[in-house]
Amino acid sequence: MASLSKLCTALAVASVFSSTLALEVCTQIQKAMTSASTVSFPGARVGNYTADVFHWVASSSQSAACSVEPGTAADVSTIIQLLGKAKAPFAVKGGGHSGNPGFSSTTGVQISMRRFSSVTYNNKSGTADIGPGLTWDQVYTALEPHGVVVAGGRVGGIGMAGFTLGGGYNWLTNQVGLTIDTVTAYELVKPNGKIVTVTAASDPDLFFALKGGGNNFGIITKFTLKTFARGNVWGGAIGYPPSALAALQAAVLQFNNNVTDPKAQIIPGYTHVSGEFEPSIVLFYDGPSQPAKIYDAFLAIPNLFQDVSPRSMGALVASVPTDQPAGTRGYFHGVTLTGYSSKLLAAIANETSFWGARLPGVSVGYHIEPFLETIYAHNTMPTAFPWFRTPRTMPLNLQYTWNSSTPDAIVYKAMKQSAEYLTKIAVKDGTGVANAPIYPNYALFGTPLGSIYGNNIPRLRTIKAQVDPHNVMGLAGGWKL
Template identity: 30%
Template sequence: MADPQLDALVKAGLQSLLVYPSDAEYTERQRSYWAANAALGPKAIVLPRTAEDVSRIVKALAEVDGKAAIRSGGHMQWAGANDIHDGITIDLGRMTNVTYDSQKKLASIQPGARWGHVYDALEPHGVCVAGGRDANVGVGGFLTGGGNSYYSGRVGMGCDSVANFEVVLANGDIVNANATENPDLWKALKGGSGNFGIVTRFDLKTIPATPLWGGMRASPRSAGDAIVQSVVDFTNDNEKNPETAYIINFTYNPSVVPDVVIASVMVDTLGKEDAPIFENIKKVPTLFQDVKSRTISDIAKAYVLPSGLRQTWFTLSFKNDGDVVKKAGELHDQLVEELKALLPAQNFVTQCLFQPLPTFFAKRSVEQGGNVLGLDSVPDNALLWLLTGTVNTEEHEKIMEEKLSAFAKSLEEYAKSKGSDIPWLYGNYTDKTQCPFSSYGAANIDFLRKVSAKYDPAGMFQNKFVGGFKIPKNQA
């Protein structure tokens, strides 16, 4: 039986870019998703290499019925974020070029690249960019979703470093979006995800590739109170040392340590070894540590999360309140014990992370033209929370999802009881049941709707392209 989507792509001369379920490359691309639960088995994958290829694909699919999804690096963890079953997946995985213009001090990066490759390509030029902290994370989703990096205190979110987006619109036009050309689209793409077109090139402002100092420290669970105080103090003091970054993580990972530990990552992006802001943190006892001077590429590769497993993530934000962090630690202890009663103790991993989100991060964003994330409306220093669970089977994934959802609700209720909740969600961490756009604020949602109506009047990227989060149709 004829298939309208496949026929349209072949008719457009795109046969050489198509791979089917019987092809080896199809199998390879499906296996290359970071989370095993994200790959959905489309009826075909189309693999463009250039913006012109993407334009022809979009024009062909616009003419016929049928749904499509867009994938760049494929690191988003929930089913439906970047793949489709009964439809076409536009896989940007062949678009991995990275070039550097020393005159403009801009790095031009195609969307299918991953951050480890980007750092390696830019290092010989003595520059780097505000990209992902995990080498395996893809460029496209990270940047259009916001992009929290080790450099956020210096230059804002990753999206704020985008000087220009090259975008294929719903009608197939290839346009630029920057501060002077389509500036409304430029702002909307900084946090607006895949709702306006397909970004085929990011031109990013660069910074000198100074060696970093830092890495991971693992402390016993008994050091919890000291570490909680350290992240609260760091968040309040971060603006004095914007070049530094800090993350804490209550984690159960039996392949490393059989008990719950608290891992922390501290980084000085200017390479200073003994920054005063880390003085008290370094006094906390450790089980082991991996702290040294290294490149951004090295640290990103050192902390790559394992791929090919089933992932569940939830995220929330809170005021910088140590009691909320302690409560999360207690709930995490309970979670691990509950999971041990339901799953083999060696078959799951959990993480309960807190990252500083001080108000000055948003100031950096505004200085560079602003974005649509809505962080500039959050009046208090905050903490970004991420809860993750990793398992091997679909059956265990359902158990993990139920337990993590209950954990998130309990922690949110506790924070609300103390007046410490913040209704802001980071889109790159959200579960499919959470809608980040609803947390961006009414003005930003209205702006996103207007930009969508202007550049995609038929709503192709709202309706035909089904992956990822969509702009809310009604005011939240």
Template identity: 50%
Template sequence: MLPALFLLPALLSSLPPALADAADACSQIAEALSDASDVYDSVLEITGHFPKDISHWASSSTQMPECTVEPATTEDLATILRIVNATQTPFAVKGGGHTANPGFSSTTGVHIAMFRFSEVTYDETTENVVVGAGLVWDDVYATLEPMGRMVVGGRVSGVGVAGFALGGGYSWKTNQYGLTVDTIVAIELVKPTGEVVTVSEDSDPDLFWALKGGFNNYGIVTRFTLKTHAQPENVWGGLITYTLNNVDAVTAACANFSANVTDPKAGIITTYNFVLGELGISQLLFYDGPEPPAGIFDSFLDITHFSSDVKARTVVDLVTSNPSNTTYGQRGVFNTVSLESYPVDMVSFIADQAQSVGSKLSLKSGLFISYDVEPFLPSHLSHAAEGSSAYPPTRAKGFLPLNLYYAWGSDLADEDVFDAIRQSAQEIYDYASGEGGQDIAGFPLYPNYAIFDRSLEELYQGNVAKLTEIRARVDPYNTMALAGGFKF
């Protein structure tokens, strides 16, 4: 059996001086893995596992690797890490494939697809659930819902558990229970050294802290243990769409909700979309119960709509009725601004940005321009102690994430689109901090919405030095730098 712990001097001295190519690494992996896991060659398999393994929601996040690997055990994952480190082969770790940043969960080398880590095991005694890192949140909800339990997870269908949880995790339940990182009890991790550990506040508090927001810098996560909470049989909500003539009314309703609704069970996402040459709105409403108290959502329900799917329903039905992959197969990118509040002038400015950018980019392969306004209560970050997780680096204020998302067709437009989404985020920031009167200079950016070239300091602020020190301890030979992502 190949050794899992490979950072011993004697073993290092036996490594070949020349770096092997990715094909050699794939061959070594195929020979070394147990029968529980499989390797798929890009030349030999053009259907089935291989395309599923590499597929991403945004086509610009997909690359063609030398091989894909579907590991089924932590021991096999340790072996894979030993080989890619020894050969210095680029690799990727993909959970749900929902990142919009190219190269963050894809590679031209060894592509690790985590589908087989698909456990959902609920413990009635602790009221915690163990969740495999290869799942999407839909799978978790579908298992827990019949038990009357739920977790703090993704708000739309198709979002992967691992990336979402390791990057923070804003949820429909955040006003009540915090971010997903605030509900993590333990994490099973295959360290870059090959050691398999369960990381918790008791076992390694610094590493546990770093994993809660620090993405894939510390090894490969295989399982999360999460707190659960009681879930009513039905929640209430769904999608309403509005056309251009009602944009101003919805903008006013969004600002009013953000300023005045204090019920932690209520939530909205107001999305300004520029598509087919015109601005419109996709409005998600949510209430954590079968019927909201009178008046909370009336300002939205009273506006003439194009379509409406709002009703009492299960969590699974609500989430799966709003897929994240409506632009599946298109190129895509996110960017973000963290705001203090959503008064009507701020929301109007965001709507104008959607209109303006959409009009310009429609001439350059622009397909879909989207700005997601996501109000939360000012107290939403208070569910965990200050400094309890790598992200957010401060909980002094409940800053609000604004998500910019652009989708387009041709790679020839990539730089134009990247420049446009950077410029728009800057213009929103400048307006908010200037004419908008918002004190947002010290607000960190939400990592799961951040474009690939945002600096670590913008995401983690004063935590960068500590995160870097922990990475050096856990990954002394910098194995995880062979994978993409925000790197310390």
């Protein structure tokens, strides 16, 4: 008991010290900022504190000592130098859609990039400069008057910065690869405060590391992405009754095995919520109208609702929102697959029902993401993620949401167990391989770093040591090298 008492006392002292340190740095930042930036404090009548610390689920938010909204890269440079000097904990938030607690939130200094919200289309180079404070809905809307799109998020509310730094499976992946495969430059504020533009030519090692390596190397203030000329696309969501499951699974398997048109993609979803099994699908075609035959099987299944039509990329993405009721908690996790079979699809459906029944009050969801074999062939340059490109791998997304009546630890354990079970099924069934890279944007906190970056870890750590020798970015959450 004496040892426990001493431990509790030590933790309390450490917490007070950390809080005091963060407040001191908040004051230093406030004094050093230009008029382009602001610092906000909890409880104050002025400022943007509430919006700055807000995340899409309550479990990813924390009460920071203060929030900072930098408005220029120069102010970001000042901030990161002050944080590094004080060794104060901090976090950087783009869109706030991380499912992992502490990855873009902190009890220290919360940096919100929301003022970096410009989108500039460069007609001559065919690229767009995009601020890290935006969601993909906003990016698509800004580019629409120019008749172009970028290879970004597939559903509403996803932040562009974290999505891109983690890899980025997108509606054009069959045609152009991951979002990181389309990035041509990063404006980066290094941990020492130096502002640089990183390209394949200027710094090939750092360029490699930023393509999937997360927030280990500094703070991005601008992404430059390739653009693609597009008008309307076709697609949307369909919801089915539970009785449609067998027909939906047959259609998914047929699509996965036979459809080779790179413009066609689907995201089937199985959800168990409030005692009901709810199958659904999001259809996408990179063209202004419904293609012949490809989606006939899905459209022929009796449905509960259907919202499928020609529309802009931005409108299609916004039509599938990820908003959650206030107070909802949530985690993501991922399983890596090399294909789909009837056995695997049945196992995924069974997991949905099993955990949905076992965890009352929890919305249990599994989202299937089939892609063509050639998705990694569009880029011949190595990237931090995935750490191997042959064979092609695909992510299966697990998403559980719940309210505070269910302990977080119970949900965490269930998701880990389900992912491990499905991985074993896939490997045994020939639709998965052992030690495949887990998509960092889905991986649940606690996932071993080797399961994400594999053989790339030694190179990434070497680059990290060169760029951030004092481990300033280690003061922030995320997948730490």
